[in-house]
Amino acid sequence: MRTAGLLLVAGLSVAATIDDATTKLSRDIFKELIEINTTDSVGNTTTAANAMAKRLRDAGFPAADVQVLGPNDRKGNMVARLRGTGAKKPVLIIGHLDVVEAKREDWTTDPFQFVEKDGYFYGRGTQDMKDADAALVTTFIRLKKEGYRPNRDLILALTADEEGGTSNGVEWLLKNHRGLVDAEFVLNQDAGGVTTNKGKPVNVDIEASEKQYADFELTVTNPGGHSSLPTEDNAIYHLSDALSRLEHEPFRFELNEVTRMYFERRAALEAGQTKADMQAIVRNPPDAAAVMRLSKDPRFNSMMRTTCVATMLTAGHAPNALPQTAQANVNCRILPGHSPAETQRALEHVFADPKVTVKYLGGIGGPESKGFPTVAPPPDVMRPLEEVAAELWPGAPVIPEMETGASDSIHTVAAGIPSYGFNGMALDQDDIRAHGKDERIRVKSYYDGVDFTYRFLKALTK
Numbered sequence: 230m231r232t233a234g235l236l237l238v239a240g241l242s243v244a245a246t247i248d249d250a251t252t253k254l255s256r257d258i259f260k261e262l263i264e265i266n267t268t269d270s271v272g273n274t275t276t277a278a279n280a281m282a283k284r285l286r287d288a289g290f291p292a293a294d295v296q297v298l299g300p301n302d303r304k305g306n307m308v309a310r311l312r313g314t315g316a317k318k319p320v321l322i323i324g325h326l327d328v329v330e331a332k333r334e335d336w337t338t339d340p341f342q343f344v345e346k347d348g349y350f351y352g353r354g355t356q357d358m359k360d361a362d363a364a365l366v367t368t369f370i371r372l373k374k375e376g377y378r379p380n381r382d383l384i385l386a387l388t389a390d391e392e393g394g395t396s397n398g399v400e401w402l403l404k405n406h407r408g409l410v411d412a413e414f415v416l417n418q419d420a421g422g423v424t425t426n427k428g429k430p431v432n433v434d435i436e437a438s439e440k441q442y443a444d445f446e447l448t449v450t451n452p453g454g455h456s457s458l459p460t461e462d463n464a465i466y467h468l469s470d471a472l473s474r475l476e477h478e479p480f481r482f483e484l485n486e487v488t489r490m491y492f493e494r495r496a497a498l499e500a501g502q503t504k505a506d507m508q509a510i511v512r513n514p515p516d517a518a519a520v521m522r523l524s525k526d527p528r529f530n531s532m533m534r535t536t537c538v539a540t541m542l543t544a545g546h547a548p549n550a551l552p553q554t555a556q557a558n559v560n561c562r563i564l565p566g567h568s569p570a571e572t573q574r575a576l577e578h579v580f581a582d583p584k585v586t587v588k589y590l591g592g593i594g595g596p597e598s599k600g601f602p603t604v605a606p607p608p609d610v611m612r613p614l615e616e617v618a619a620e621l622w623p624g625a626p627v628i629p630e631m632e633t634g635a636s637d638s639i640h641t642v643a644a645g646i647p648s649y650g651f652n653g654m655a656l657d658q659d660d661i662r663a664h665g666k667d668e669r670i671r672v673k674s675y676y677d678g679v680d681f682t683y684r685f686l687k688a689l690t691k
């Protein structure tokens with residue numbers, strides 16, 4: 230039966246299209262979300278959660294199935310449930326409502342205005358991740374309006390403080406309202422996704438593993454003195470020497486089963502030197518020159534090793550005084566199987582300066598945590614994903630990957646719920662602007678993503 234169904238779908242050659250009403254609805258919701266500031270500094274996720282809750286109630290969701298809850302009035306989370314037949318256990322779909330800070334003066338457009346320009350939507354959160362949030366709310370509204378009954382409850386949680394802050398919504402919901410969000414597995418839309426090259430589909434990533442986030446604070450102190458009498462022992466020079474050594478000593482190359490599979494499958498999509506290099510690094514022993522060449526691409530580099538980079542710097546107390554304190558934040562993304570404590574020892578070895586003290590500022594799993602285990606996605610998830618991806622992005626294979634950033638899956642996995650990360654928002658591989666200036670998504674990618682979300686949730690629950 231399944232084979233016949235697939236042949237029929239292939240015969241119809243399904244194109245990515247959504248009707249005018251869905252186009253307008255999804256654009257309105259996206260605009261509304263972008264224009265509600267949800268930064269940690271001055272924003273409010275409760276406002277965004279309430280706006281989305283209202284849309285769902287207006288579409289016919291009973292009030293009891295749409296709730297806004299949180300630890301305080303700035304950090305609300307929305308949880309909505311589309312009731313199914315109960316043939317299978319519920320699925321929880323998560324997306325965060327908060328966004329990274331954005332300064333008007335850094336941007337070409339106002340980051341909190343939804344701007345359509347040159348075939349793109351601009352605004353903070355257009356890539357990370359109000360695009361996917363808006364597609365999910367649109368899809369829940371469509372499914373409700375057509376009276377669709379999935380074979381299991383679909384729970385949607387749009388949450389606070391994934392990017393920072395102290396009120397992580399996923400963690401808070403699991404701790405305080407487990408029954409409301411309990412599920413057989415989690416689909417996290419903040420990971421994986423569709424990669425394109427100048428708009429042409431390349432591959433569809435599904436997160437099967439994740440790096441561990443860790444911040445380290447470097448401090449150098451000194452008695453200081455008058456700047457007219459410089460001494461050899463200077464806090465700023467000690468710190469900058471240490472950071473310079475970090476810049477020039479990358480962590481060791483290392484693949485795991487997921488990244489090895491990633492490079493093996495990815496090589497088939499590449500050409501020339503890059504293809505040859507990917508084939509050369511999965512060999513045993515890996516080719517060192519190939520590793521060096523691939524390391525020049527930040528995406529490949531981050532998959533091949535733990536990375537640590539200086540992200541903040543403060544030093545000195547007066548223009549005419551020798552510095553008494555110099556501090557830096559070094560942010561690390563640690564490969565699975567390695568701990569923050571081990572990474573700290575490696576950093577101290579690189580700095581090679583007892584004057585530079587290194588302090589681990591904490592993370593999800595403590596200093597000895599070895600991070601996110603590698604999880605192979607089950608057929609229940611892979612089959613509908615491969616089916617729908619083949620319809621919307623023909624020729625782009627689904628490839629398991631290790632997420633190099635951090636996501637809320639760390640909380641759901643810690644709570645014992647298997648979690649898989651992907652979404653339908655295609656991003657050009659050379660246009661990743663999440664957390665950066667002039668964040669944007671192609672208009673076409675957004676509407677394809679809206680279409681994907683609907684098709685996928687139906688294929689998952691038919």
Ligand SMILES: [Zn+2]
Nearest residue numbers: 357358391419
């Ligand atoms: Zn995100």
